[in-house]
Amino acid sequence: MKTILTxxxxxxxxxxxxxxxxxxxVLMYGCEAWTISNQIQNKLEAxxxxxxxxxxRIPWTAKKTNERVLxxxxxxxxxxxxxxxxxxxxLGHVMRRGKLEHLVTTGKFEGKRSRGRQRVKIMDGRATWLGPGKVSHILAAVKDRDLFYNPFFIYNLT
Known part of the structure; x- marks a missing residue:
């Protein structure tokens, strides 16, 4: 695609x-299951x-800010x-399904986690960009598909 883009x-x-x-x-393949940290978010924006x-066709040596480029x-x-x-x-699809995926996503299954620094759980990753209070709001709104898929509702999440 380089020949087309340049x-x-x-x-x-x-x-x-x-x-x-x-x-x-292609870049976003499987992004639904990612847990995006600040470092990954910065890399995606870069x-x-x-x-x-x-x-x-702006070279890196040109002193143009990202805002000017945008x-x-x-x-x-x-x-x-x-x-x-x-x-x-x-997340709405998984929560409405209510089976094993729901248990894994919410972290309510039995077991022992491995030693060392733990990976960020899916709901913890969502809580970082939604805010701690909004996760419970999201889980309640998931049951009402019309509310959840309202563009204003999803727009306010981001």
Whole structure:
């Protein structure tokens, strides 16, 4: 896709559409199950900016801020927000199903965790970007599909 994204004769709108259709889905494959830390979020945002700089043919030596690059591309950062929406949607599917996936996601199954630093649990990862009080709100809202899939509800999560 490098030849398409860096081609001078293709409009920026077409390049953005190609990025959205062909590259972002590959980048976000399986993102519903990720636990995104601040470090991973920064890397995702840097990747998004790297693509934009390549499309606009802006070298790294040029002293342009990310905000200026976003203004030139007439775009907002959307990769992390899209991942968060997909994670919220997937969480709704898992919680409504109510089987083994529900127990694993909420961490209510019996067993002993291994030694050492523990991995971040899925619900703990969601609580970092939702806020501790909103997780219970989400778990209650999951049962009402119309409320949960309301664009304003998911927009307020991100």
């Amino acid at each position: 081609n001078k004769h293709i409009s920026i709108e077409t390049k953005k559409r190609a990025l959205q259709c062909y590259i972002e889905p 990747t998004e900016m790297w693509f934009l700089r390549r499309m606009l 203004n030139e591309a007439n775009k907002r950062r959307s990769l992390v927000r899209t991942i968060r929406k997909r994670q919220a949607t997937f």
